[in-house]
Amino acid sequence: MKRRDLFRMGGLAALGAAGVSACGSGGGSGAAGSTQLQFMYWGSTFEKAAVEKMLKSFEQKNQDIKVKPVFTPDEYDVKLNSLVAGGNTPDLGYVPMSMSFRLAEQGNLVNLFPYLQKYPQLAGYLPDAYLWYGQDKLHGVATANEIELLWYSKSAIAAAGAATPPAVASSAWSWDQLVENAYKLTVDQNGKHPDESGFDPKQVRQFGISISLTYAAAWYGFLRSNGADFADEAGKKCLLDTPEAIQVFQNLQDLIHKHRVAPGPGQLAATGDDVPGTNILLKTKRVAMVVDGHWSLLDMNESKVDYGIGVLPKYAEPFTTSQVAGASSVFSTTKHVEEAVELFAFHIDPRYVDLYQQGLWMPQEKKYYEDQAAVDSWTKNDGHPPEFRTAVVDYARDHGVPDLRNRVKNLSAISSDVLTPALQELESGKRPAAEVLKEVSPKITGMLQGWQHVQEP
DSSP states (O other): OOHHHHHHOOSOSOOOOTTOTTOOSSOEEOTTSOEEEEEEEOOOHHHHHHHHHHHHHHHHHOTTEEEEEEEOOSSHHHHHHHHHHTTOOOSEEEEOHHHHHHHHHTTOBOOOGGGTTTOHHHHTBOGGGEEEEETTEEEEEESSOOOEEEEEEHHHHHHHTOOOOOSSGGGOOBHHHHHHHHHHHOEETTSOOTTSTTOOTTSEEEEEEEOOSSOHHHHHHHHHHTTOOSBOTTSOSBOTTSHHHHHHHHHHHHHHHTSOOSOOTTSSSSSTTOOOOHHHHHHTTSEEEEEEETTHHHHHHHTTOOEEEEOOOBSSSOOEEEOOSOEEEEBTTOSOHHHHHHHHHHHTOTTTOTHHHHTSOOOOBTHHHHOHHHHHHHHSSTTSOTTHIIIIIIHHHHHEEEOGGGTBTTHHHHIIIIIHHHHHHHHHTSSOHHHHHHHHHHHHHHHOOOBOOOOOO
């Protein structure tokens, strides 16, 4: 299962029993009197190895605690739903974002607010990392502060004579500059560009840009940059039918159907939605530039891609979607709350987890974006390119806006019932953005229940 698919999870899948026998009933005590915890998580093979290494390190520092990793790479939401229904959840672990709010409201997750004073690092997180379900009710944090970036193939840029995407937010491309360079980077099998006579849009060898229309994290930064938002201040009226929002989505649609510089549905894969990862798209030069999350860095390095990182194009003030991650939480069925919270604080601490140095995760503590020594501790290595400080660290700190899944109540149902079908229609090019968005916005308004609670920790 792709990481982006996991982030899309709403946690509303039907209950299923397959593959859930690994979890117990909140831990227990071993024969030697040690505390037993279970940690449930998803991820790639790289993440699996790093998490297991982290858990071993935790055990070494806490000799009286043993932790059983419960790696669940597929159907995570279905399996976790089944464990919740049976009262058989692990002690702690990852939770799909939208599901985490529902479980918290149902009393299935521990309120971590009382523990912020005991664990100072938890109180020093970026404000948008915290997941609140009411006043002084904290059910978890986003596991990592992932942001959306403009990834590109250095060799493709050089071969086309295109400009290198800027790595500093103040110098971000305008939308027109993105389109201009995407034209240079798009070629068909005969070497023709979309603005040349004889260009064949059905035989494109390399697309200039790929930006998902159906993945909100990919376009939410553009929406905010153009002075628009998903909903009004109260979170009760959808604003996707405003002129500013319509412009953003029409521009995205035009990349595919007017300019022909971006792939349409099915053009990157022979069947269904099985699109190769960004690392493969860039390495094979199927696409020259891709908007995707920071987490791609690990796969870029492992695949030895000749890549670069840029900030997203802007309309007015530059923005990117931040906190694009699942939640980490402690389950209320645990018999060892104190020990589970201890592991909770440990498992996303860059001092103990090498996923930050490897490039999969971005830290949540503010000091890792502000203090030079702290920044160097996770970025000053061969796995982070020279432009990383400005294109990622500074960009996330100064221009991040939290993912809609962390903010909009009932977003899972809104997405599955009305938003995603509308975005798929936009992607197909059957109707212009204004028609689609003016039709769907009242339906979304009827389902909106407001923004999630926010407060200072």
